[in-house]
Amino acid sequence: GVAGGAAVQAGGSVEGAPAPRLILGAKPLQQTSEGARVSSGKDPSSASKAPPVYKLLTERFDFVGGGEAMKALTENTDFVVIAAIGMAGSGKSFILNELAGYQNSSEDNGPALRPFVVQTQDIMLEGSHQTVGVDMYITGERIILLDCQPVCSSSVVLDMVLEGAPLPAIACTYDHLMDIQSLQLMMFILAISHVVIVTQPNVPPSRPLLSVLRSAHWLWMPPEQLDEEEEEEE
Template sequence: PQPGSLSLVSDAWEVHTDKILPYLTENNDFMVIGIIGPPGVGKSTIMNELYGYDGSSPGMHPPFATQTEEIKAMAKHCTAGVDFRISHERVILLDTQPVYSPSILMDMMRPDGSSSLPVLNGDPLPADLAHELMGIQLGVFLASVCNIVLVVSEGINDFSMWELMLTV
């Protein structure tokens, strides 16, 4: 994770409201913007722009980690769970892990093919089903807490994203 990362939902799918509640108890006049999409489409880059990050300042790290060439070469994802930042303009930005990500599927898969994450109570689900369910849960979460949800994809013919958004 990014140094000083503020994770609202961890990679183990645990919600950490204790990290955001101190910001919300003083004032509740916030706009919430979330983003969802497949890996490598620029979700974190867009959120950094919305935050007002200026990449030209030497030594400054972006608020949301972006994919480096090394991470891209290893076919890994940067964001795990849901990270948040609060801008000076009182905008809460929610950057999410990618949906339909092979690296997330690999991270959550046990040797027997079941999921290592407790997506639902009860018996472990097959990892591929749990992975798909996580995408739906992520979309429902964003739709329930955000004023604006940005859906980023490879293009208008990304039918899996259209299907996910219709399901949500």
């Protein structure tokens, strides 16, 4: 697909070597036959009750072909796409769960069912991250929620180092490769979303995150819109 091809160009892995993974140490996910995600390590009975979350992009930016995810993406335009992107552990999944607005189960009055798996304390203490690739959930109000893997995060670099991922010719360090991949993911999200929520764990704002976000905004912007903004600044 287009996203997969872009990942190859941005990653630029050497011929004969596997493309470096974006998320190497994240909690593994199991795929059902319908394409819905089931988080590993959870009670299967509770997982079956959880709202269906579909894997839209893998950790290597490949579209997940077939399954319910592709069936849900029709040619209708009466929907709103809201995406959350940011650094690891900054609350992306939590915010999207609140937007999903799930209430307590009417069967057992147990805890509210949330579509996206949030980062656990164990994952946080390991210096890792929960979300892999891009996950998609569709609400009853025709709102498509996209939960993205972290950008500009040291956990991504650490995973690359531990796995010994090959550095492509376009990147001199793993930090540089992470910046390229973060820029690529941000441009993709800006292109397909009506609303983009940018999260970060620190105040004041993270300079690397804002720098990559600004670059993605200028690179994604159509030429005619870019000319309009330049005229307004003058």
